[in-house]
Each structure stands twice: as C-alpha cells, then as structure tokens.
Amino acid sequence: MKAPWTPQTPGELADAVRSATRVVPAGGGTKPRLGAVDPAVQRVSLSGLSGLVEYDPGEFTFTALAGTPVRDIVAALAERGQCLPFDPPWLAGGSTLGGLVAGGVAGPGRFRFGGIRDFILGVRFVDGAGRLLRLGGKVVKNAAGFDLPKFFTGSAGRFGILAEATFKVFPRPASTLTLRIPAEGPAAAAGILMGLAATAWEPDALEVPSDGRGVVVRLAGPGPALETIAGKILGRWPGEILGAPAAAEFWTNLREFGWADAGAALARVAILPTRMEALAGALRTVPGARCHVGAGGHVAFVALATPDAIGTLDVRLGALGLSGMLLRGSGPLWLGVRNRPAIAASVKRALDPEGRFPGLDD
Amino acid sequence: MTDPIRRLAALLPAERLLLRPEQLAAYESDALTAYRASPLAVAIPETTDEVVSLVRWCRGERVPFVARGSGTSLSGGSLPVAGGLVIALNRLNRILRLDPALRIAVVEPGVVNLAVTQAAAPHGLHYAPDPSSQSICTIGGNVAFNSGGAHCLKYGMTANHVLGLKAVLATGEIVEWGGAGREFVGPDWCGLFTGNEGLFGIALEITLQLLPRAECFHTVLAGYRTLEQAGDAVSAIVASGLLPGAIEIMDALALEAATAAVHAEYPPGCEAVLIVELEGTREAVACERVALDAIVAASGPVEARPARDAEERLAIWKGRKSAFSAVGRLSPDFIVQDGVVPRRRLGEALRRIGELARAAGLRCANVFHAGDGNLHPLILYNGREAGALERAEELAGKILKLCVAMGGSITGEHGVGVEKREFLPDMFGPDEIACLERIRAAFDPLGIANPGKMFPAGGAPALQHHGLHPLERTGGISRE
Ligand SMILES: Cc1cc2nc3c(=O)[nH]c(=O)nc-3n(C[C@H](O)[C@H](O)[C@H](O)COP(=O)(O)OP(=O)(O)OC[C@H]3O[C@@H](n4cnc5c(N)ncnc54)[C@H](O)[C@@H]3O)c2cc1C
Numbered sequence: 001m002k003a004p005w006t007p008q009t010p011g012e013l014a015d016a017v018r019s020a021t022r023v024v025p026a027g028g029g030t031k032p033r034l035g036a037v038d039p040a041v042q043r044v045s046l047s048g049l050s051g052l053v054e055y056d057p058g059e060f061t062f063t064a065l066a067g068t069p070v071r072d073i074v075a076a077l078a079e080r081g082q083c084l085p086f087d088p089p090w091l092a093g094g095s096t097l098g099g100l101v102a103g104g105v106a107g108p109g110r111f112r113f114g115g116i117r118d119f120i121l122g123v124r125f126v127d128g129a130g131r132l133l134r135l136g137g138k139v140v141k142n143a144a145g146f147d148l149p150k151f152f153t154g155s156a157g158r159f160g161i162l163a164e165a166t167f168k169v170f171p172r173p174a175s176t177l178t179l180r181i182p183a184e185g186p187a188a189a190a191g192i193l194m195g196l197a198a199t200a201w202e203p204d205a206l207e208v209p210s211d212g213r214g215v216v217v218r219l220a221g222p223g224p225a226l227e228t229i230a231g232k233i234l235g236r237w238p239g240e241i242l243g244a245p246a247a248a249e250f251w252t253n254l255r256e257f258g259w260a261d262a263g264a265a266l267a268r269v270a271i272l273p274t275r276m277e278a279l280a281g282a283l284r285t286v287p288g289a290r291c292h293v294g295a296g297g298h299v300a301f302v303a304l305a306t307p308d309a310i311g312t313l314d315v316r317l318g319a320l321g322l323s324g325m326l327l328r329g330s331g332p333l334w335l336g337v338r339n340r341p342a343i344a345a346s347v348k349r350a351l352d353p354e355g356r357f358p359g360l361d362d
Numbered sequence: 363m364t365d366p367i368r369r370l371a372a373l374l375p376a377e378r379l380l381l382r383p384e385q386l387a388a389y390e391s392d393a394l395t396a397y398r399a400s401p402l403a404v405a406i407p408e409t410t411d412e413v414v415s416l417v418r419w420c421r422g423e424r425v426p427f428v429a430r431g432s433g434t435s436l437s438g439g440s441l442p443v444a445g446g447l448v449i450a451l452n453r454l455n456r457i458l459r460l461d462p463a464l465r466i467a468v469v470e471p472g473v474v475n476l477a478v479t480q481a482a483a484p485h486g487l488h489y490a491p492d493p494s495s496q497s498i499c500t501i502g503g504n505v506a507f508n509s510g511g512a513h514c515l516k517y518g519m520t521a522n523h524v525l526g527l528k529a530v531l532a533t534g535e536i537v538e539w540g541g542a543g544r545e546f547v548g549p550d551w552c553g554l555f556t557g558n559e560g561l562f563g564i565a566l567e568i569t570l571q572l573l574p575r576a577e578c579f580h581t582v583l584a585g586y587r588t589l590e591q592a593g594d595a596v597s598a599i600v601a602s603g604l605l606p607g608a609i610e611i612m613d614a615l616a617l618e619a620a621t622a623a624v625h626a627e628y629p630p631g632c633e634a635v636l637i638v639e640l641e642g643t644r645e646a647v648a649c650e651r652v653a654l655d656a657i658v659a660a661s662g663p664v665e666a667r668p669a670r671d672a673e674e675r676l677a678i679w680k681g682r683k684s685a686f687s688a689v690g691r692l693s694p695d696f697i698v699q700d701g702v703v704p705r706r707r708l709g710e711a712l713r714r715i716g717e718l719a720r721a722a723g724l725r726c727a728n729v730f731h732a733g734d735g736n737l738h739p740l741i742l743y744n745g746r747e748a749g750a751l752e753r754a755e756e757l758a759g760k761i762l763k764l765c766v767a768m769g770g771s772i773t774g775e776h777g778v779g780v781e782k783r784e785f786l787p788d789m790f791g792p793d794e795i796a797c798l799e800r801i802r803a804a805f806d807p808l809g810i811a812n813p814g815k816m817f818p819a820g821g822a823p824a825l826q827h828h829g830l831h832p833l834e835r836t837g838g839i840s841r842e
Contacts, residue, residue, distance in 0.1 A: 142771040150553025171603040200577035225645030298544040346804035
C-alpha cells in the first residue's frame with residue numbers, strides 16, 4: 001500500500017485529489033471497510049484537517065474540519081451544555097467527523113430527534129474533479145440549493161471527500177435515567193419497543209442489547225420528571241432502574257461497540273421492529289452472529305466472528321428483503337437487497353466524472 | 363389536434379385534460395401572484411400510473427412540465443412554464459396506509475398537510491411539519507420545498523420527516539427510496555430529493571414519520587416595548603438550555619393586522635410580541651415552565667400571559683398563523699420574504715430591514731420563526747400604483763442580500779423558485795452552482811422538469827425556447 005498523503009488545509013485536500021488518478025479518504029479507521037479498496041489507490045488521511053472552525057452556542061451550530069475526532073467536538077459542546085443528540089459512536093475509538101457522515105452510523109439517541117442526516121446543515125467537500133465546494137448553510141435553517149449535506153450521510157465517501165461540516169446541536173438534557181425491561185425473545189422485545197414509542201413519555205433511547213436480557217430504555221430531561229415517568233413505564237412493563245454507574249457503563253460500552261469482538265466483522269442493517277423476529281431467526285443460521293438492535297428497532301448491528309459468515313449474512317438479508325452495509329471485515333460493502341436505480345450512477349458521474357473515488361460497489 | 367396533443371389526450375379522459383384558455387386561467391400563477399404564465403394544458407391525473415405516463419409524454423415530446431399541488435408556493439415554484447404542461451396532483455389525495463404501530467403514514471402527493479395529522483390524531487399521533495398554509499398545501503408541495511413551520515428548531519423541516527419516497531424522475535425512471543424505517547442504508551436519497559423544487563421529477567408516494575402528540579403544552583405570549591427586548595428574550599431562552607417547541611415573534615404591524623382579522627387581543631403599546639411554547643410530558647413541562655416563566659419575567663415584558671387552557675393556546679396560535687393573510691387586509695398587495703439570519707443578529711437584522719423599508723417608502727410587517735432566525739418580512743405595496751411592485755421587489759432583494767451578508771440564507775423554507783433565482787449566486791459561487799446544475803442534469807438531462815426555477819435565468823435551458831413552442835409551430839396549440 002502507498003503511504004497516505006496528509007493534506008493540512010482544505011485547499012491541499014483538493015490539490016491531493018487532483019494529483020491522484022484514484023483516491024480514497026481515511027479517517028479514524030473505526031469503519032475500515034469503507035476505505036478497504038484496491039491497495040493501489042492513493043490514501044488521503046484527514047488527520048491534518050482537524051479542529052473546530054466555528055462554534056457559537058447561541059446559534060446551536062458548529063463547524064469543524066472533517067478530520068476532527070468526534071470526541072473533541074463532543075467535549076467542546078459539553079463544556080457549553082450542548083450535545084449532538086444522536087450519540088455519535090466510537091468516541092474513544094477515534095472516529096472523525098467526516099467518517100461519521102460517510103458511515104452514517106448514529107447511536108442510541110437518534111431515536112428521539114433523528115440521526116446524522118437530521119443534524120447536518122452544511123458541507124465543504126472536494127468533488128471528483130478536485131473542486132472544493134461549499135453547499136448547504138451555516139444557519140439552522142436553509143432551503144437554498146439541493147441538500148447535498150444530507151445526501152453525503154451514509155454515502156461511504158463514494159461521491160466526494162468532506163473537508164468540513166456544519167451541524168446543528170441541542171442543549172444537553174439536564175439528566176438521564178436508564179431502565180431495563182426484561183423480554184423473552186425478539187417478538188416480545190419488539191412489542192415493548194413499539195408500545196413505548198407510541199406513548200407520550202418521550203423515551204430518549206430504546207435499545208435491545210445482544211445479551212438477550214430485554215430492552216434498555218433511556219429517559220432524558222429534568223430529573224424529578226424522569227423518576228415519575230419511569231414509575232409509569234415500569235407500571236406497564238415491569239423492570240428495574242439501573243444505578244448511575246451501571247447505566248454509564250452500559251452506554252459507554254454500547255457507544256464503543258464493546259459488545260462486538262474487536263476482530264469481528266460488523267454490519268449495520270436497516271430494519272423495522274416488526275422484522276426483528278425474522279432477523280433473529282435468520283441469524284441463528286449464520287455461524288457466530290451476535291446482534292444488537294438499536295433506535296427503537298430501526299437498526300441492527302450484526303457482529304460476525306468468522307469472515308466466511310459475511311457471505312451467509314448477505315444471502316440471508318437478501319432473502320428477508322433487508323439492506324445492510326459492512327463496516328468492518330472483508331466482504332461486499334453493501335449487503336442484502338441492493339437498490340441501484342440508474343440515477344445512482346448518473347449522480348455518481350455528476351460528482352465524480354473521472355471515477356477518482358471508489359466505485360459504488362468497491 | 364396535432365399528433366403530440368392526440369397522444370396526450372389519449373392518456374386521460376377529456377374532462378381531466380384542460381386545454382381551453384378559460385380553463386387554464388385558474389392555473390396561471392401560484393401564491394406569488396405578481397407572476398403569470400399560460401401553460402399549454404393542465405392535466406389532472408387520478409392515479410400514479412397516469413402521472414408516470416404524463417411525465418413520459420413530456421419527455422418524448424420535449425415539453426416542460428410543472429407539478430402542482432395547491433399552488434400556495436410563495437416563490438413562484440408552481441408558476442407554469444409558458445407552453446408547458448401543468449400536472450395538477452390534487453386528486454391524488456389518498457392516504458394509502460396509516461400504521462400506528464410503526465408510526466408512519468404513506469400518502470399520495472396531493473394529500474393536504476393537515477389531513478395527515480387529522481388521520482393520525484385518533485392514534486395519539488401527529489405529523490410535525492406545520493406550515494401556516496397547512497390546511498391547504500399538499501405533502502407533494504411540502505416535499506418539493508422542504509417546507510417548515512413553527513416547530514423547526516426542535517423537530518426540523520419536511521425532510522426530517524420523510525422516510526420513504528416513490529417518484530418518477532424527469533428521465534421517466536421510477537425510483538423507490540427508504541421505507542417505513544427511521545434508518546436507511548446508503549446515501550440519503552430521500553434527503554436529496556426533498557427540497558428539489560420540482561426539478562427532479564414528481565413524488566408519487568411519500569412515507570411520513572408520525573410522532574406521538576405531546577401530552578402537555580405551556581404557551582406564553584409576552585409583549586415587549588421594543589423588538590430588541592423580544593430578541594434578547596429569545597437569546598436568554600436559548601441560552602438557558604430549554605428546547606421550546608416553538609419561538610415566534612410578530613411585530614407591531616403584524617399585530618395590528620392580526621387584531622383586525624381574528625380579533626386577537628395583544629398587550630397594548632408593544633412593538634413586538636413573543637410566543638414561546640414548551641411541550642412534552644406533563645412532568646417535564648411542569649419543571650421547565652417554572653424556568654421559562656422566570657426567564658420571561660426577567661426579560662422586561664410589558665405583560666406576559668401564559669395560556670391557561672387549550673382554548674387560550676389555540677387563540678394564540680390562530681393569531682400567529684393568520685398573520686400572513688391578515689396583513690393582506692392592510693394592503694391590496696404584499697410580498698412575503700423568507701430570509702434567515704444567525705439568531706443572535708435578529709435584532710440588528712430587523713433594525714436594518716426597518717431602515718431599508720423607510721428609505722423605500724414602503725411598510726414592512728415582520729412575522730418570524732425567531733428560534734431559528736427565519737424572518738418573514740411582509741412588504742406592503744399597492745400594485746395599481748405605477749412602479750410600486752418594482753420598488754417592493756427591490757426592497758425584497760435588498761433584504762435577501764442583507765441576510766446573506768449577515769451569514770444567513772436567502773430562504774429558510776419557501777424555496778428559491780422564480781422569485782429568488784437571481785439571488786442564488788449571492789449564496790453560492792459559480793463552482794457550486796455548476797455542481798448543482800450537474801446534479802439537476804443527472805435527474806433531468808433534457809431540462810423539462812420545472813425549468814426556469816431555482817437557477818439564475820441563464821441556466822434554464824427549456825425557458826430559452828425562442829419564438830414559438832414546438833407544438834405551436836406544428837399547429838397543436840395557439841396563444842390567445
Ligand atoms: C398563507 C400562506 C402561508 C404559508 N406558510 C408557510 C410556512 O409557514 N412555511 C412554509 O414552509 N411555507 C409556507 N407557505 C408556502 C407554501 O404553502 C409551501 O411552499 C407549500 O409546501 C406549497 O404546497 P402546495 O401544495 O401549494 O405546492 P405548490 O405551490 O402547488 O407547488 C410548490 C412546488 O412543489 C412542486 N410540486 C408540487 N407537488 C409535487 C410533487 N408531487 N412532486 C414534485 N414536485 C411537486 C411544484 O412544482 C412547485 O415547484 C405559505 C403559503 C401561503 C400562501
């Protein structure tokens with residue numbers, strides 16, 4: 001593999017793209033499959049493009065360079081009582097802002113107010129012709145031009161390399177409270193997820209960890225209110241309130257994907273709570289598969305201990321009509337149903353006419 | 363009839379294809395009434411298959427088309443293209459599926475915004491985006507414009523609530539993206555499509571996310587001697603860590619209009635009224651209202667009135683939502699603008715808008731989504747007075763440039779349309795506009811989908827038909 005280039009400014013990033021025939025960005029390496037293409041392709045590390053460019057708590061927005069470690073951003077926001085409410089994962093793991101957008105992986109908090117796509121406001125990016133472009137805006141509301149910032153969410157770096165991004169932020173909730181509700185199997189868990197999601201109790205996160213011990217609920221808001229709401233929830237679905245240290249440990253472990261072996265392959269699958277049982281059934285036939293369901297039953301993370309299980313997972317997801325993305329491990333980037341209308345290739349050509357970035361399926 | 367028109371007529375029963383000038387007159391403009399254009403025909407499909415065949419006819423005959431919902435666009439988005447086809451979608455107004463367990467509604471594009479919330483209400487759910495026009499505007503129009511409303515800071519705009527889309531692109535291709543799930547895999551195609559202003563194609567089926575209706579609201583109306591004080595109150599609320607569902611301001615002229623129109627009563631002698639609403643669980647609102655009331659009390663209002671019951675709350679919102687049409691009573695004509703400025707510069711922006719209006723000799727009312735810095739200056743003018751429209755437009759243009767210069771945007775929610783297309787270069791450089799044009803061309807290589815909108819006039823290939831439209835040349839149509 002060639003040594004990576006490390007541009008120090010957005011302008012240098014554009015120069016780097018122009019001087020390579022084929023190029024792929026590298027961030028913190030938390031989702032290595034995104035950049036695992038032909039070793040002959042020139043790597044461009046974003047590590048030199050790091051730091052907050054603008055942060056104005058009164059505007060509820062910040063702008064940071066794409067190589068900024070997300071944990072630095074989260075820390076800067078926390079100092080001013082603010083947060084990215086979707087709980088970006090892999091803070092300790094070193095994920096970067098650009099990788100967060102390209103990978104499209106949000107954490108448990110995405111359940112209440114939405115994920116990366118719902119908080120991204122603007123981008124500065126280099127297109128396949130090496131042009132440095134700025135689209136979207138820097139204010140919390142803007143409807144001018146097509147919404148490329150949203151489009152980049154989950155685009156795996158196939159359409160452009162981010163140099164900088166602007167996000168909306170929210171005030172950090174005054175406190176949180178975590179409950180565990182035991183459930184026998186995925187159908188029972190799904191019932192609780194849907195039941196709770198339809199209440200007016202405003203759960204902040206609804207997760208079904210891979211340990212098979214049921215549903216974990218997080219409430220967020222003013223402390224005294226949460227105790228009362230927790231009482232109501234447990235009145236309907238018996239369970240327990242986790243002590244603060246146990247809760248903190250649970251969410252940190254989840255954020256860092258501590259439940260999945262570091263060496264294991266990891267895939268993200270879009271599902272519905274109504275499909276959880278079918279997915280669990282299918283995964284019983286995939287050797288060594290472990291599954292964590294998040295976002296109220298709308299996303300599943302599947303860890304696979306053996307590399308050859310990826311092919312089986314791909315087939316099983318296809319049969320269920322589900323789509324996934326491989327984040328770690330070697331196998332196809334897209335798993336299961338691949339929806340690929342002609343427009344996808346046309347937009348790829350519009351943004352990357354010479355095919356400098358990896359192809360949609362690389 | 364010429365061959366092309368005959369082929370068009372074969373796609374729909376005669377009563378759903380309007381060709382006569384007197385039938386077309388009703389479709390000549392949208393809510394930006396200063397502009398008019400006469401289409402070749404208006405087609406009124408009743409099924410999505412008919413929409414697809416109409417789009418494919420346009421593609422085959424190289425005839426531009428404009429999708430139309432309720433025609434409430436304030437930026438000329440649904441203004442017809444002269445000689446083009448208007449595809450009126452109001453009859454595609456079925457709610458195809460409402461699934462309370464998954465909290466989604468799948469709707470056709472002609473479904474009216476409020477109808478979604480009404481259908482969801484029995485299940486304790488609602489559809490969050492609430493433009494003031496919600497009782498008439500359609501979901502298709504909302505998707506095309508990424509419409510907003512009073513609750514954007516907390517809940518986002520239309521795009522944040524569109525989970526899935528089926529659409530026919532200007533190429534004739536039918537695409538389906540997303541679905542009932544909150545999470546998707548791959549690039550965010552629904553996000554890219556939403557806000558396309560009708561330039562990519564026509565949305566045929568839209569899957570919307572529904573949210574549980576908040577258990578409890580706390581709505582406060584506070585009057586202030588000056589606009590600055592109201593603006594400072596907004597900053598204080600935002601700095602406090604509260605996340606209100608809505609933060610709105612109306613200025614003196616807007617208050618005068620609302621008072622006359624819906625007999626709303628506001629504290630006397632105020633230059634501005636602030637409306638703040640908390641929403642959430644009963645327990646959370648009980649805690650947060652104490653904090654909010656204290657901040658408002660400390661912000662020096664002439665009077666602060668919390669709504670004591672649901673009726674008082676609705677009255678507050680009725681006054682606010684009627685403000686646009688109410689201003690219509692003060693003046694024969696008005697232009698609604700839609701700029702965004704950084705929130706902390708609201709006071710400064712309003713002061714400078716006031717100065718610009720005085721210099722132009724025009725009255726300007728302000729109603730705005732203060733929580734997200736989205737201004738709606740309403741410029742009053744008399745269209746029958748020579749040069750008045752031009753002066754009003756000139757003022758509107760200065761206001762937009764002011765917003766951009768202050769680090770904001772030329773549109774928060776009404777779109778660029780025809781009205782603001784000349785200002786796109788104030789927002790974006792030539793490279794960015796070229797990039798947007800390449801994306802547009804990917805969706806619409808022939809430039810037949812709503813040409814002449816969003817991009818500065820030079821970039822609208824299909825508007826540059828010189829002389830007669832191809833169908834006029836072949837004798838298919840004629841201008842009256
Ligand atoms: C009194 C009043 C108050 C308003 N308040 C607000 C407000 O608070 N917030 C806000 O955001 N807007 C507001 N608006 C603006 C307007 O209501 C919105 O832009 C609305 O979304 C337009 O919906 P419509 O059905 O009338 O669409 P139309 O005006 O008919 O069309 C708007 C655009 O959408 C395109 N279009 C329509 N249907 C489709 C489809 N199925 N597929 C693709 N493109 C399509 C059209 O081609 C056009 O470009 C207001 C307007 C008025 C008159």
